[in-house]
Amino acid sequence: MSVKNQHEIHPxxxxxxxxxxxxxGERERGEVLEHLAGCGRCRQVVALARxxxxxxxxxxxxxxxxxxxxxxxxxxxxxxxxAIAASAVVAISVHERNVERSAEVAKVEQQQLDEKAPxxxxxxxxxxxxxxxxxxxxxxxxxxxxxxxxxxxxPVDGPDETAAAPPSEAANAPLASREELAESHDGxxxxxxxxxxxxxxxxxxxxxxxxxxxxxxxRDKEAEAEMETRDKHHFAAKRKTAPGEHEPGGSNSGSGAAxxxNSGSGAxxxxxxxxxxxxxxxxxxxxxxxxxxxxKFRHGAFSGIRAPNPVxxxxxxxxxxxxxxxxxxxxxxxxxxxxxxxxxxxxxxxxTTQWTGRAxxxxxxxxxxxxxxxxxxxxxxxxxxTSGSGAVSESDTVFELLNDQGQVWxxxxxxxxxARRI
Amino acid sequence: xxxxxxxxxxAEAELPAMQGAIGGRLLDELxxxxxxxxxxxxxxxxxxxxxxAGTQWNFGLTEGAAPTERQQAAFFRGLCLGDLVLxxxxxxxxxxxxxxxxARCRQPLIRAAIAIxxxxxxxxxxxxxxxxxxxxxxxxxxxxxxxxxxxxxxxSLMGWLRTTLAQRxxxxxxxxxxxxxxEEIDAAAADPAPETPAAELSQLDRAIEDALRGRDxxxxxxxxxxxxxxxxxxxxxxxxxxxxxxxxxxxKRATADTRKHVLRNLERGGLSRxxxxxxxxxxxxxxxxxxxxxxxxxxxxxxxxxxxx
Numbered sequence: 001m002s003v004k005n006q007h008e009i010h011p012x013x014x015x016x017x018x019x020x021x022x023x024x025g026e027r028e029r030g031e032v033l034e035h036l037a038g039c040g041r042c043r044q045v046v047a048l049a050r051x052x053x054x055x056x057x058x059x060x061x062x063x064x065x066x067x068x069x070x071x072x073x074x075x076x077x078x079x080x081x082x083a084i085a086a087s088a089v090v091a092i093s094v095h096e097r098n099v100e101r102s103a104e105v106a107k108v109e110q111q112q113l114d115e116k117a118p119x120x121x122x123x124x125x126x127x128x129x130x131x132x133x134x135x136x137x138x139x140x141x142x143x144x145x146x147x148x149x150x151x152x153x154x155p156v157d158g159p160d161e162t163a164a165a166p167p168s169e170a171a172n173a174p175l176a177s178r179e180e181l182a183e184s185h186d187g188x189x190x191x192x193x194x195x196x197x198x199x200x201x202x203x204x205x206x207x208x209x210x211x212x213x214x215x216x217x218x219r220d221k222e223a224e225a226e227m228e229t230r231d232k233h234h235f236a237a238k239r240k241t242a243p244g245e246h247e248p249g250g251s252n253s254g255s256g257a258a259x260x261x262n263s264g265s266g267a268x269x270x271x272x273x274x275x276x277x278x279x280x281x282x283x284x285x286x287x288x289x290x291x292x293x294x295x296k297f298r299h300g301a302f303s304g305i306r307a308p309n310p311v312x313x314x315x316x317x318x319x320x321x322x323x324x325x326x327x328x329x330x331x332x333x334x335x336x337x338x339x340x341x342x343x344x345x346x347x348x349x350x351x352t353t354q355w356t357g358r359a360x361x362x363x364x365x366x367x368x369x370x371x372x373x374x375x376x377x378x379x380x381x382x383x384x385x386t387s388g389s390g391a392v393s394e395s396d397t398v399f400e401l402l403n404d405q406g407q408v409w410x411x412x413x414x415x416x417x418x419a420r421r422i
Numbered sequence: 423x424x425x426x427x428x429x430x431x432x433a434e435a436e437l438p439a440m441q442g443a444i445g446g447r448l449l450d451e452l453x454x455x456x457x458x459x460x461x462x463x464x465x466x467x468x469x470x471x472x473x474x475a476g477t478q479w480n481f482g483l484t485e486g487a488a489p490t491e492r493q494q495a496a497f498f499r500g501l502c503l504g505d506l507v508l509x510x511x512x513x514x515x516x517x518x519x520x521x522x523x524x525a526r527c528r529q530p531l532i533r534a535a536i537a538i539x540x541x542x543x544x545x546x547x548x549x550x551x552x553x554x555x556x557x558x559x560x561x562x563x564x565x566x567x568x569x570x571x572x573x574x575x576x577x578s579l580m581g582w583l584r585t586t587l588a589q590r591x592x593x594x595x596x597x598x599x600x601x602x603x604x605e606e607i608d609a610a611a612a613d614p615a616p617e618t619p620a621a622e623l624s625q626l627d628r629a630i631e632d633a634l635r636g637r638d639x640x641x642x643x644x645x646x647x648x649x650x651x652x653x654x655x656x657x658x659x660x661x662x663x664x665x666x667x668x669x670x671x672x673x674k675r676a677t678a679d680t681r682k683h684v685l686r687n688l689e690r691g692g693l694s695r696x697x698x699x700x701x702x703x704x705x706x707x708x709x710x711x712x713x714x715x716x717x718x719x720x721x722x723x724x725x726x727x728x729x730x731x
Binding site: 012013014015016017018020021022023024025027028030033034036037038040041043044045046047048049050051052053054055056059 | 479482483484500530533534535536537538572573574576577578580581582584585586587588589591592593596639640642643645646647650651653657660661663
């Protein structure tokens, strides 16, 4: 059979292709099928064409389309997985931030605890003075005792030293300390531990919540308060140098109701307030040596109020704490070196280290009468101390030095330091 | 382009009569849908191509039937108009159409040829040969002959190309099969004397012929493809577009029916039931039955009207 004859009797390629692609009508399909039933050649043609089509489909499926198929098939599954992963990452980051913040707060608490540890021991010798007729200076009350957990706005109805908080209450120190910081720099005389202990008895949850949730806000408030306080301190420091400030029977001879401007005997509220400011100025707090971001911030905040007047120490380092009594000044630079000046800061000389650790804070401490708790050195150095009942004189004043471990040393003249045992 | 013109002139006589029968709105719709203008075809050429396809197949109807407008529309919408326009644009020598054709069909054509021949070398040869013909390198009577002109849009262009490749491969194989050496073919042993009586064998021949002639086209195709061509169920299923389980079921039924029919014919010829069943044990080589001829009895009738002039 010739090729021409084959073409005459075989359906052409288009019909066979249409038959294989199922696009023919019933009648045409039946005709083609009739032909295929008896034509081996066309059956082979159709079978080979279908095999080639199948190979083409397989080639498309396997070679170039594979990546798309992979992405398509996994794309829908990856979407929720990605969403879950993103949620997990966010949750983990939030959790870590909270944990970090909690750890930071815990560090601050610990730091505050360390700082406050000596103070309760300080309260012990002063307890008799509490029972005695009021002899404590109103100027003593605000700053040092507030650090033991005094809450702000608490009425001042007792000596500072009674504010020695139990260790469990000391856990409230950070918040109270921050609040105290903002409040104390406002120049107000703060209350004692009576009210403070009540407020500091808040539950740990409240404390955490208030500390963590309002952490950022408080930082801003603290910064603003620090700036305002510094300005006020400048103003108060100028007033402090006014005559009659240290006159006996004046502002320093108030009755025992210290801190309340109205209760001083023969002393106006303004003078007592000035004395409180004076106390604050003379006993600048020491920056913490650790404590994370919060402590860094606090260190920065303190650095602005280290001293109302610039003090140039021989070391050339910035001063972190300074206290003075009359012409005598004691300062600590940020290397922990202690300097003494006998001429109101005109000249400085380093003090031989007689303490352990690193000195971080120096402040003036006025001792009440009787002087049972006064250190021997202080007694020796101040033989002519004021003996008036309830009166506080210059001889009753000692310098108190704290190291970075919360230990305390006392000195009357700044050269010889005696450890204050708890 | 000359090939297009020749085809157009061949159907020129029939077109005017049909042109009025096809709705202008339908042609407009098809013109827009085919994007023929994008391939540089004129509207008149496009209408002529459609009319040519319609008359070639009588719109999918039996010969002599008058198509309605709906039947015309259904027929035209069943065409692969995009492929048809592309093929005609390539045949007309449109460079952009050729570039598109090459980008779209060149690699699939080679892959199809490789799959058909089962050899990469033969596949490339086969594809290149067809590609050269498609490009119009062959001439007849001084005119370039492009096989793409014979494509009229029934089925996809790629399917048409694959089937054309398969046709060429099968024709080449059938031509060259007789040229294969016989050295490796063992000489057939002498046929032993048939154990079945000759009378029963002749009766069996007639019964089988009668049974196969009674099968319809699909059953005969199944029997031929499975038993003669030894195609697999999957191959047959792909051709018919059904599941291979369906092919298996139909094949089993066709075999059982054919057997019943043969038995019945044998019984009608005077054999007992037992003798008729024993007749099935006869050696097939003793039978004088040409199954090919039996299964081919109708193909000339079905496609004689499609013979080329």
